[in-house]
Amino acid sequence: MKMEQFNDRNVADNGYFLVDIEDYPTDGWGKFKRVVKRSFKGELFVGLWVVLREMIRFDTHTVKYPEEKMPIGPRYRAVHEMKRLWESDTERCIGCGLCEKICISDCIRIDTRIDENSRKEVSEYTINLGRCIFCGYCAEVCPELAITHGGEYENASDQREHFLLFEDMLTPIDKMKAGKQLEFEGFGAITPHEDERVKKTPLAY
Template sequence: MLHIIKERIRQKYRTLDYPRQQPVLSPRFMGRPSLTPVNCDGCTACYAACPTGALLPTEGTPDGTPTLDMGRCTFCGACRQVCPRQAIAFTGEHRMAVFRREDLLVVPGQPAPQAARPSAPGKFSLFRRSLKLRQVSAAGCNACEADCNVLGTLVFDLPRFGIDFVASPRHADGILVTGPVSENMRLAVIDTYDAIPEPRLVAAVGACAISGGLFRNGPQCNNGITDILPVDLFVPGCPPNPWTILDGLLALRR
């Protein structure tokens, strides 16, 4: 027992006082992208380098910097590396979760979607003090699932916010989906959603759940959950940083 007490004193308090104290993230973490308007003069190197087609022509500027869809982006940084005009950058900002699919589009020269994030829809007011989620891995690679699971560790301590993952959809307030939703998992996701009592919410975590990610347009892939269920929260990333997921879940309570 004395050894346990000594070790506890040595380790000190490990839970971060989030969101009042912001986390120190790894320099390898890419974070939210930022696009500088430039004249690309016909250059399409970034389009060719993107593995998921996350770069889209910006409306009204055919020769300018493209729009970046964070719902498809894997944050690999390949577009930044090949851009000769250095128009694409990644800020290291972890707050990227949004309530609307269109807010995942990063348009050159426009404010970041996070800066204009609206308040949580009114139906979520019921869950401000207690939120129970049923997590469903719909053919995911286990990366997003691992970053959801780590929220239960002492550094993040998700239950202190009144948020928990539960084993049964009958005990849940919503469903958190990861993975591209293969055809084999499509019915399972729908059945899980139907088993949750109303009002209920849907969170799509990771590029696969939002758009299909690297598996987009695959023969056995439904390109995520957005065309199957009404999604209330989008958390981009491949996988999303645990702090990004936590910020998105806390946004439901703001």
């Protein structure tokens, strides 16, 4: 194909033709005939057959929430969780404050103090779920894998300031003793048969 055919802007000689379109009716009887003509075509009965076929199949796809819930992926970013150490059952958070610094929605507040053993501990840790956009930056920057996103997505509240406290996010002791703490599936996750290899250490956690 030559470039002259593209450069030629004379549309009258390039085979253009007008489409034969019927005039729109102006009276009531003409509009009624147009509706009937457009309605009773094959496409209408095809759509009706699809609906009827799905009705008589009785294959329900509706999830009966809250009795039934859809499975979510392991990397789903829902309400935050704070992890404990497998060796001493104490919290992993060391109070570095990186999660507070990297939070782009400014929803994390963390306060630390020095305990009687001259170690820094977290005195207050809150997350405002009303401001959180669940981006996952706090979980990615945590050097101890202390904060992750869990699978709890039911966080509706009647208050605009819906805060999540450190104690609410921390893994319960009974769940920790039973070995049911879900780890973040990624870098640093607990490998299979790790329970047999975890031993008590003399470190004062």
